[in-house]
């Protein structure tokens with residue numbers, strides 16, 4: 001456990017657990033949380049660092065991904081790119097390869113661009129002001145708060161998903177957090193301990209991640225139980241209110257594993273702009289109404305690459321969910337018939353062997369296709 005100074009808990013407890021926010025004992029909330037953190041805070045690799053670059057990497061990886069998934073990626077990343085200068089000097093392909101499987105690849109592309117800006121515009125030093133930090137690609141207000149408080153102990157608030165949930169329950173927020181963002185920011189700022197912002201922000205994140213969890217909040221272990229309105233009203237399982245979301249659209253995709261006479265496969269690199277930009281993939285596209293998978297593949301391959309293929313057996317079907325839609329990849333072996341492949345709707349095309357595929361960064365859904373190809377190769 002890293003050494004953390006234990007604050008003194010006030011001896012006088014609040015008599016009224018249902019305090020109005022205007023009169024809430026903010027200092028008591030701070031102290032209770034900091035004491036809890038000193039005893040129960042998580043040991044995480046980036047917590048022992050004051051290097052803004054390392055903390056920045058962890059903050060970006062944690063934006064959409066769970067801690068246990070992030071830890072090995074974080075460690076491999078720092079081994080590969082130990083400094084911001086190393087990251088800035090890397091190729092985009094190296095960067096995307098290190099990110100492969102983490103999803104939300106715009107995070108990696110933005111990290112790479114931001115590292116180049118830090119090197120070229122800031123002399124390799126991460127900006128130490130909020131305005132400077134949020135001017136970098138991929139860094140919003142809460143990420144900036146996480147980095148500045150952890151690296152420089154600056155009193156800058158945070159408001160990630162965990163913090164929104166904790167605060168919404170603490171005050172029994174009657175709207176969904178997305179409809180009360182300015183209030184939530186204000187509460188996060190009001191509560192922030194000015195003397196220990198690093199520990200306070202990390203404590204708040206830990207409270208949300210380990211105690212005030214989405215489904216089963218462990219209120220009996222919570223340092224804020226006496227002040228929590230949701231608990232007092234037995235509403236902790238109902239809060240925070242969620243937004244009504246329409247069901248995710250579902251796209252059927254025809255995907256081609258195109259073989260040539262040399263037993264090589266054709267892959268293409270997606271355009272920089274848009275989802276999964278810069279990643280390699282197996283070519284294909286969305287089924288039009290009334291189209292079969294085979295018809296879709298032949299049409300897409302002609303439109304995207306200007307070649308004719310014969311569609312053969314199904315290799316695998318892959319279901320994958322992105323944040324705003326789901327896809328089913330209907331993957332078929334194909335045989336190259338005529339035409340020289342051209343990058344008509346992508347940045348680059350390349351013939352590669354099954355063994356070569358490991359060198360290229362692919363989206364997670366495509367990794368299943370690669371695994372199926374390797375298995376088929378071992379069986380052959």
Ligand code: SF4
Pocket residue numbers: 166169170211212213217218219222223224225228229230231236
């Ligand atoms: S008492 Fe329960 S609901 Fe309230 S903040 Fe603590 S864990 Fe969350």
